[in-house]
Amino acid sequence: MIAVLRMLSRGRSRAERARAWLVAAGAGLATFLVCTAVSLADYRDEGGSLTGLGLALLAVPVAGLVHQANRLASATRERRLAALRLAGATPGDVRRLGALESGLLALGGSLGGAALYAVTHLAGPLPQVPVVVALVTLGGVLSGARAGRHVIASPLGVARRARVRGPRVRDLLLFVAGVGLFVLGVVMKGRFPLVGPYGSAVAMAAGLVLLLFGVTLATTWLIRAYARRAGRRARSAEALLAARLVEADPRAWARALSVVGLTVFFGAGAGAQQAGVGYSHAHALVDVALLVALVTSALALMVHQAEALLDHRRSFAALAASGVPERALGGVLVRQAVIAALPVCSVAAVSGVAVVILTVLDVYQVQWLGWAVVRAVAMAGVGVLAAVLVALAARPLLRGALRFETRV
Template identity: 35%
Template sequence: MRPATLLRLALAGTRTDTARVVLTGLSAALATLAVLAALTVLAIPEVPGDPWAQAEQYRNNLLREPGLRGGTAFALLLLTIPVLALAGQCARLGAPARDRRLAALRLAGATPGQVTRVAVSETGLAALLGTLAGLAVHLGGRQLLHRPDERGLLALPTDVLPPVGALVAVVLGLPLVAAAATALLLRRVTTTPFGVVRRTGQRRGPRPWPGLLIGLGLAAGVGALPLLRTGDGLGSGAARWLVPTVVLGGGFAAVLGVVLGTGWISYVSGRLLHRLARRPAMLLAARRLMADPWAGSRTFAALLAAVVFGAGAAAQRAYFALSDRVQRQEHRLVGLDEGANPFYLRTMNLVDLAVAVAVTIAAGGLLVALVEGIVARRRAYAALVAGGVPRSVVGRSIAWQALVPAVPAILVAMTVGLLLGRAWSGPVSTGTVSGMVCDAGPELCADPATRARYERLVEPVRRQLTPDVPLEQLALLGAGALAAVLVTVGVGLLFLRSSTAVEELRTT
């Protein structure tokens, strides 16, 4: 198959195929912007001879202090997780119609390999268009936002640009990753002239083995994060990179365990619901959860990753709040007017904003997945309605199917995020401030000749305080995630009436 023919077939299709390409490209553009923003932060040059010297040209301490830039870049990279999950959900949009189109290509004489290359090229080209658009927006925004204030300070690092090699790697690397992921997902799919056949093994319920990933991730956090936090054991050479790699790998393993564990949660929830339910909507939802438990892992992946990140941020905020309170008390105890630096607490407001953005993006992916599920199963839903099942019962079954696994999965994600955040922050140390206090009156203390007689050294007791569990923030995070699920379910049910028309029984 010639490249021109492959390109024409990859871009052909209906309005649904066009929407899938546009949404996939939009997701790739958002991921490109996040990665380029992180690379731009890391591209801020250090002062020669002093690697800890601050970059005086910026207003924000996150950009001024070299020690904070790595965390800022890491937070920006975390935003790509829900975006990439959204891209994965958008790639499934209109899957039945695309399967019929690929089957038609097979009927016209195309080989299975050629059909697979068409599907891979579609995803890769959509992602490439998105990365090019993201690069254009990044370069254009760099020019528009380069506005120094009256002191000549910049709000954003618009004076630096990542190396050209890094830009090329991002623009070309993300489409290649998307194409490789598509090829990997199609490895168990055979496209025949009569449709798409998915080769599956023995059908059995999921096993709780993702709990091992969660345990390994938490163990890596408890063991390696204190070393990274204090700097102990971080020498030169391989050890300098080993501990951060273990920390990042452990965090990724914990998040992956939460996402994959949703399949087991869905299956167990479906069995319990099937055993206890007495109403048709619950029974329909239970059978659906047991028949396809992995749908929860695909649907809630981005949302659960955002919840883990948000719970970890809540633990960090609790640590900074306790540290700020302890330092203020100790400053007052030794008679100092200055309090603690509220910079870290203000920074957590930006982190909370990033969590809100991640939950919003994840809700978009959840909506796409829910609508796609309704449209893909429209024949089954239409058959239920034609057989006398009210549409309201079908709608409630879809709501139960989304909510039953979502609630325990969100609780597990918040618990894992809280434990990782606790391991990262650690306890708060007291007794770090000491000073001389004068116990006499203002007149005697103001006179240097008499002040020395009444002065005494105040040293607060040294101890380790554990921050409280941020129940309020966790409750807001869980309620926000659950509200996102409810809103997307409500919007998705708007497509139920058109998908349960009697005419849909003729859909192939």
């Protein structure tokens, strides 16, 4: 298989090579950040913990960016691998080759990130490096495998398989379970049978993890409901089309905005914590990490926008051919971003503040709560603004998709 991949890699276009470098660079950056975060977690002071949290937070949107790049690259990559079908390869063989290619890119990038960590942390702990490299590589393999599931490669060409999924009841159950475990850990502080305070810590940590996943997935319901409401109140054809497009595939938007929502969640929570304990240099580093995470999340959202345009280019081309101005179609992209991002960022901001308030409720005063609310509103606004700016920046991609479809 390695020999086959080497042969196929010679036929990459410039765009494919750029996406390969993006995947490798993202894997390297994620490895460096996670290794550094683990080393800082060894310190028992608040500053070290907050610094490690900030660096670990940066790794999440980087991983999202790598996965979105894999999804975008899957169609062009499968065009090269489709030739193998003529030689008797099965669709499973083609997907395994795609997963192996993504895994090798992640391995190369993670080794580079580990080398950078080893050079810059000569006196720091190194045992976590092989574990992080293995996890990042495995993540690359799984990302490549999942990205290839929605693409069908055959000797006759490549087709993207539409797998539109709506909201699920288990998404809400995941959110409710997370809230329940977290509240249980807060209420039962030090009173868990046998395990005592450790039981509270485990319950709160497990609840927080479930809450993060639940907020990400359960926003599918909210996005669909808000898009349906926006469609009923639409006063223009652009607003109606944008609302209907979001309502048709809310889960894809929830997945694309998950890293933005996670950044807003931690940003609102960090603001609430700053209000309760005061500002410090560690908090300043967390704010810088949040800013960089938001930029990285915007890049991941841009990749999703390119993928969405790839899926809907024929519909947009048909509208353009019927006389709809290109500027109006660009307005549809902006309205889509607002309709999808507003409920996601609002729920993420409220959840981030609520988690901190429930944890340290006894140290709060009215003026501190006021600052926490202002910070949460600001973070939600920044998240929506980032989505709008991405939609505006995607207009050249829309123009290119229309020209490509016209030539075809």
